[in-house]
Amino acid sequence: MTIITVGILLGPILGVFFTGYFLPRCNLKSVCTGMILSFVLILWIAFGGWYYKTPVETLPFSVDECDFSKFYVYQHQSFFKLLYQISYTLYAPISTLLCILFAVLISFLTVYCHVLWKECSRFILIF
Numbered sequence: 001m002t003i004i005t006v007g008i009l010l011g012p013i014l015g016v017f018f019t020g021y022f023l024p025r026c027n028l029k030s031v032c033t034g035m036i037l038s039f040v041l042i043l044w045i046a047f048g049g050w051y052y053k054t055p056v057e058t059l060p061f062s063v064d065e066c067d068f069s070k071f072y073v074y075q076h077q078s079f080f081k082l083l084y085q086i087s088y089t090l091y092a093p094i095s096t097l098l099c100i101l102f103a104v105l106i107s108f109l110t111v112y113c114h115v116l117w118k119e120c121s122r123f124i125l126i127f
Helices: 002-022 028-051 079-084 088-126
Strands: none
Touching: 002 028, 002 088, 028 079, 028 088
């Protein structure tokens, strides 16, 4: 439980640190938004993993109870079931990477929209 809590809380904070250290061109709005989005997403994944636990099947001790004539067919699982089966030890790195990814994308979009707005307003003022 402690590793889950640390992964949920400290992963986005580590993402903010890495973004500020390695990507200084990202602005404050994008980093804060990336931190909040990564926190919400990793919290959703952690809650889903806790709520939809896969049952553990105990295997028999002797070979007498094994049925060798069984053939298993792969059953397609939904994306969310696969997402909820992520190990809890990966919550911190996933939330760190999500924070960095969201910060870069949102920073790019805000700067690009600002530059595009300047270009469009200059074009409109000509006419």
